[in-house]
Amino acid sequence: MSEMVDTIPTVLVVEKEVLVRVSIAQYLRHCGYCVMEASGASEALDALTATDIRIDIVFSEIAMSGDMDGFGLAQWIRKNRPAIQIVLAGTMEKAAKEAGELCEKGPHLKKPYEPQQVLDYIKQLLATKLKK
């Protein structure tokens, strides 16, 4: 596995809502990225400070519970891991759009499906969750 992690760009997706995070992460995997998932800044920092994990891009929501939000996480990365690209998305719509743009630059070059479909699916998932 280490060989794969070395050759494919790794995206760390930071998102507290699990259904949103899973959907965005799966989309980026279908675009050819290796994807790590974190539920908040604290977990993201655990990954960013792990010596044996290479992370190329951090894809984070902005509003997060805990001591650090997306802006704080971005500041930490700029100071400590400046080579990492940061994508901040404040809304689900922005997250899907940004994921689509990452996808176009990703290993597979072509999007497997449109980010709007991911967004529609996330909305379906969340609507179903709210009904329960």
Place this chain on the structure above:
Amino acid sequence: MTPTTLPDSEPLADKAKAHILVVEDHIVQRFMLAEWLRGDGYLVLEATSADEATVILASKYRVDLVVTDIWMPGMLDGFDLVRYIRRAFPRLHVIVTSGVYSGQDLNEEYTTYFKKPFDLPDISSCIARLLAGEVKP
């Protein structure tokens, strides 16, 4: 290449041979196990807690087998998750992993205990046997 359509009921499912939910609060351990299982051809969903796992299990995402840690932050721990699964999905295979618990109470057909630390090929073999319908290892 034309973008493929995202099916309504099985989004993002594609050709994966089975869908596995990995529940583990330690991000590096979760990532290593999940990537290993993806390398085996499974579609792997990740939950950072038992609470998140119940959300995934109650959603439209398909899950064929769950691998869960026991001690995790949140409202529920791994034991609560197993109880939830037994009520809601009685025949869903669960592999419980722990470094401190010995699995002594897990005396039922669809729950398997796996001691941490474990070798990744060993858990792959266990998952393959469970999904193939073989008896508990």
